[in-house]
Amino acid sequence: MTRLSHTLALAAFVLLSLPSVSTAQDEAEKKTLNVLFIGNSYTARHNLSTVVKTMAEAGQPGLTFNRTDVIYGGRTLKDHWRLGTQNIVSQSTVTEAEEKATIAALEKAVAADPKDKYAPSALARHRALLPELESHRQPWDIIVLQSYRDDLTGDPTLYAEYAPKFAALAKAQGARVVLYETTPTTQNEKPLATPPDPAPVLAKTRAIAALANRIDASVAPMALVTQRCQEQRPDITTRFINDAHLNQNLAYLTACTLYAALFETSPVGLPVDSITDIRTFEGKPADKTKDRDGLPLTRTFSAKDRADLQRIAWEGWNEFQKLR
Template identity: 25%
Template sequence: MRIVTKLGWIALLLALGSPAIAAEPVVEPHHVLMVGNSLTYTYNIPAILARFAAETDRELTLKTHFAGGKDLTWHWSNARKTAGLTAAQVIEQGDFDLVILQDSSRRSLSAESREEFVQVTKEYQQLAAKKSTRLLFYMGFLRNEKFPEDQVQTLDAMYTDQADALGISCAPVALAFQRCHQERPDLALLDNRTDGKYALNKTGTHQSPFGSYLAACTIYAALYDRSPVGLEFRAAFDQKKEVTFEKEDTAAAQDIAWRTWQAWKKRQQQGS
């Protein structure tokens, strides 16, 4: 009886304190490559992330492989004119801790293009594994100011299912945009809004400066698994000029980004 009791206590102590079952610590990246298009470079999301990192005393070097209107398939096998390398070559020749992949906003519109997404991201994952580099999806937002539920669900499933299949994570920017639209419809997230706070009334459907800020907050949450709530930097970049926002609005973006990331992570952990 004493032996059983002693073993029981040992099992309990192991269950409570064993490193083998403790949550794995987040390995913070230092050298990051961002692959994408205007959904990332408009109003300079990388620069916002760099300011967030500097504010929190984090070492973060960001490199980019951007081309307007292009998807991950194009990036894989086509060289940017200025860089002369494909995304695959940049990853192969680089020394990155993490590669952030942002695909075309239209990718989820057909079963054929969704299957192409599955295939090309497998190639990125195989190369990343060879280089001991992690991947992170950036779930690009819908270029539709109403953010319709059925389309958002399809986009979410495309990214989340493949993230599960590859064993990687995802910054659920599209879901943050949808949540923000529901909770703060007064805030213009796309640049073609004709009303709303920070509306630009432009032709096209890129993110507004505030949309870029919300996207950066969501990526920050996924990048570090840390809340962006309380970050003091409150701007996006139009060329080199800062476009600033009111504190109450950036606080809302930070809170929405954090809650969205937590909800997405919980779903992934539960296998849904």
């Protein structure tokens, strides 16, 4: 064999031994995120975390977005702490003794207050977790902490008191924290004739920014983003008339903002174009195909509305970064 033919044969062997470029790229793009959402109906309504999952997997090719919700209606992070949600956050390291202690505390709470609607649900959750602890040792990658009126008053607010407690547990396992700030007091059930007063929103937003800086968290700043929507698209409503919760418009805007916070990437261009609520019309007659206001349960957005909501979410998220 000549020196040239030997060299060519060796080169061919090396090339055949290497993975193809496309396969290597595919492997590099494969990633799984395990994401825990802690909140109340502002997370449960519209299956918000599922919408975020759909957006994430559409906008981040190759990503598997595994979502888990811990929901207690109307509850805050303080309530979640009482109900043992910190054990879910720490499930990769929580001990059997710690989980048994939580169960004992919840059993005591149930016995002490039969009117406590949430302790029985939490007790059932932790009783189910105990025998399955070893199969739940996967650490979280991201933990989303929802506020709910606990970020309005107090110095510090209850949100500013309890978010760091959960954040410390998240950081101990290398997880990122995302603060999902809700804004129930500024939602509009009707189109606006005049812009809202920006001063209260700015004050609250600055407080959230300070908290985020203190615990090194990302933020979905919904007070600021909602205000931006109300200024630019005053025709868009953000809550139901017959229900105080965020409507499909604000749910979509929130999902886009969470996407921006999770990936620091614009949601503009995402193909997701609809939102479906989980609560139906309770009038006479009841109609499970209609939402609380008697409109279609699923709202499919026009190309303009979808583009505007995506853009407003991204602009609002970027505006928030300037306050940090």
